[in-house]
Amino acid sequence: MSQTISETTGQLHVSAEVPGLLERIEEITPLLMSQAAQNEKLGHLTEAAAQALHAAGVFRLGIPRDLGGYEASPRQVIEVIEKLAYADASTGWAVMALQMITGTTAAYQGAEATAELFADGGYHLMAGQGTRLGTAKKVDGGYLLTGSWSFASGLPHASHIHTAALVQETGEPLIFTFPKEQAQIVDNWDVMGLRATGSIDYSTEDLFVPEAYTYNVATKDCVHGGAIYRMGLANMSGINHAGWALGVGRRMLDEMKVLAQKKSGAPGASVDTDQFAAEFAKAEATLRSARAFVMDVWADNEAALDRGELLSDEQETLTRLALNNATWSAHEVCMTVYKWAATAALREGDLQRFFRDMHAGTQHMTSGPVVLQACGRMLAGLAKDSEWVFFSLVQKQR
Secondary structure, three states, X not given: OOOEOOOOOOOOOOOOOHHHXXXXXXXXXXXXXXXXXXXXXXXXXXXXXXXXXXXXXHHHOOOOHHHOOOOOXXXXXXXXXXXXXXXXXXXXXXXXXXXXXXXXXXXXXXXXXXXXXXXXXXXXXXXXXXXXXXXXXXXXXXXXXXXEEEEEOOHHHXXXXXXXXXXXXXXXXXXXXXXXXXXXXXXXXXXXXXXXXXXXXXXXXXXXXXXXXXXXXXXXXXXXOOHHHHHOHHHHHHHHHHHHHHHHHHHHHHHHHHHHHHHOOOOOOHHHOHHHHHHHHHXXXXXXXXXXXXXXXXXXXXXXXXXXXXXXXHHHHHHHHHHHHHHHHHHHXXXXXXXXXXXXXXXXXXXXXXXHHHHHHOOOHHHOHHHHHHHHHHHOOOOOOEEEEOOEEEEOOO
């Protein structure tokens, strides 16, 4: 049974800005593709790529419209991230993290802080993570924040950090926002895939953060914006990661299609075998099925949000399952392409980079085996007294 939101801010907003944004992304896609190799060398996006993304308005995607953002609907967000990930997987990953964190910060944190960070229709980009909890000590006017955190995707392009910690006095988990220069930044991003995301580490010790720059990590109550923010951080993350996986899978299939046509007709070409044709068809069906599942789940979720409801336990479960399925379906496509691309995928270039980025993307906690197992327990009716807290099942509090 769905829970109705009290004092709902109205129907789900479907942004009239997104069709134009998609067109602008299409226009800058050749530039984003051309910057991909240099992004990897730098460990973050080039200045040319970052400027093009800002100019296109990409980072306004998740900002509430009353603060000058687009406040796109879930399926609109999926389409945008899908398109960016198609251009370059690392670019899509960095953008999804930056725009989601920036938008949710604008929606959830205190009005005083939001007025400063989103003044006059502008915005500050925020990056960080909330899965490893630091500690916070309550003091007059705010908190003293201590901890070390990893995987702050997009941090080189952000001005502020978003991070999570437990309040020592109460045990409450909060999100904290503070200027990047107040943290100790550790430039240690040396990885196999997603090299250009700049997902570096950072730490603080007894850093004072005013109370207005905090909010509860599990909140579904927004200070700004409408129905989409009533889902909370975990579901917002799920939207973005699903779009990313679908975009990467589509790009790899399209690359294989071009390669197959180049190889066809050569002596002993494996792409001229019936086995290749069958496996390529299966990969196409796998990806299209995963996308259809994602969009079906989010169509149902959007209808609930539009009615002023919170997502039901089943909707929460299907949301996580659709993301998990999208990620591993894209990985299956990736492996099919790698198999039939043969030595073309070994050499430096787009196929190799997407292959590595896809494998890095599967390691995110949102698509891990524990989430899949929990989805199965919920759908089988074996977790009746449980509820989702981020990507874990916990006993419901009575």
